[in-house]
Amino acid sequence: MSMGVSLRMLTLNCWGVPLVTSDKTVRFKFIAEELSKGEYDVIALQEVIYTSDYTLLCDHLSLTHPFHHYFHSGIKSGVCIFSNCPIIESAIFYYSLNSSPYKLNQLDWYARRMLGLVKIKHKGFIINIFTTHVCAIYTPLHYEKSDVLFSHRLAQCYEISNIIRQVGTSANVNVLMGDFNSEPFSLAKKVLMANAGLKDVWDERPNADDGSGETCECDTNCYTGLVHRVYEQFPKGMRIDYIMYNTNSGYKVQCTDARLALRKIPHSGLNPSDHEAVSATLEIQHCHDAQSPSPSNDLPSLLDNVEEKFLLAYNEVQHKRFQSAYLAALLGLLLFVIQLTSIMDIIYAKFVMSAFLVLVIWICLWDVCVQRVFEANSFMGLLENVRIRKMYSGKF
Structure with missing residues (x-):
């Protein structure tokens, strides 16, 4: 040494x-x-x-x-x-x-x-x-x-x-x-x-x-x-x-x-x-005799817990994605009704409300088609990684 x-x-x-x-x-x-x-x-x-x-x-x-x-x-x-x-x-x-x-x-x-x-x-x-x-x-x-x-x-x-x-x-x-x-x-x-x-x-x-x-x-x-x-x-x-x-x-x-x-x-x-x-x-x-660290005895059980948490998170993301799609549909219906009826006779107020609804609908659609897809796919990738790691958790 x-x-x-x-x-x-x-x-x-x-x-x-x-x-x-x-x-x-x-x-x-x-x-x-x-x-x-x-x-x-x-x-x-x-x-x-x-x-x-x-x-x-x-x-x-x-x-x-x-x-x-x-x-x-x-x-x-x-x-x-x-x-x-x-x-x-x-x-x-x-x-x-x-x-x-x-x-x-x-x-x-x-x-x-x-x-x-x-x-x-x-x-x-x-x-x-x-x-x-x-x-x-x-x-x-x-x-x-x-x-x-x-x-x-x-x-x-x-x-x-x-x-x-x-x-x-x-x-x-x-x-x-x-x-x-x-x-x-x-x-x-x-x-x-x-x-x-x-x-x-x-x-x-x-x-x-x-x-x-x-x-x-x-x-x-x-x-x-x-x-x-x-x-x-x-x-x-x-x-x-x-x-x-x-x-x-x-x-x-x-x-x-x-x-x-x-x-x-x-x-x-x-x-x-x-x-x-x-x-x-x-x-x-x-130190010629020193070895790389050995896997922790707790690692398999920890990976089980991590897998469970990631799976719960993935399901939660999919649920939020559904909520955003449902909200976008409701707001789209409301926008359609506003355009075809005289519920709001004041042109300026009607324009402001319509613009606001379009913005919120766009955010919801972005959430459904992009943001939550990215998040869900990331959790899915992590889940697959954890499952592979579990198979070889006795090795580094």
Whole structure:
């Protein structure tokens, strides 16, 4: 076994979303100054939306982290990586399911959620750094049935695990960081780890007495409670931001430290974000006897649960498609009646009503013929993928 090298990492959702963020200028200045101290080799950031914020980060980190990559996707993905070692490749993997364009109050579809990858060369080791921001939760946790994006979030995490399984062999070590909007006990988090053979640094850290690691709605965060709480049943908050890793044959990785970082902005009482940053240090070594991770014993049962959820989601999509077709037919009949009768004698009012009905009918038909077809086919593809995976779940 050869001497190892350390890889120091940090991930943070910076809360840079337009209109809803607070104290952005002060917070981003602090984040940039702290990260420029050079304590981390690789930094993954989410919700860096404004070009000016990304430029600020690039300027401050130009000496310590001269290699950086912004994953351009949708209107703005907000996802970027900074590294102190060369980035030799990059790629984007788009999710087959990602909210809906109708949900104007939710930015997931417009940000076009994706999994970003940069391959770095760190002190002789080739490392894949994956990062993402999985679609958000908009309803309190105990209202799971009303969480319309639950199946999309599950699909995204399942697709991440498949991508890491298929692409991960191109490097010595794989690291996955980001905001997953999924609890440690969630099906999405469990199948992600089991299917890709990932380890969570928080579970592997030797400093386990440092707390339970809540990163969202933390009770010590000054921004908790400014908007509706998703995790109101958990007063201390919830851990939804993660750093995970796995290795390939011939390499051994050990987590030597994992903790929350960038907790407070001095002399202000503010936090750098509404999320907490997670940092970790991995010790990487050549080890001829080391083997690739074995499949989790829980994987078959997890895949059964995933298949059930995808099938329920597929049926729900088909039901919504029927509802849209039924509504389009009713509105078409109403439009026909308005045109042939004198129910509305005022020409202007009749024109406005007719135009409105035509617009709604067009949206319904788009939903029936395009949007729901895309969604249903995506779930069908995922179902077939899960069924194939179940047949060979004992192998990677």
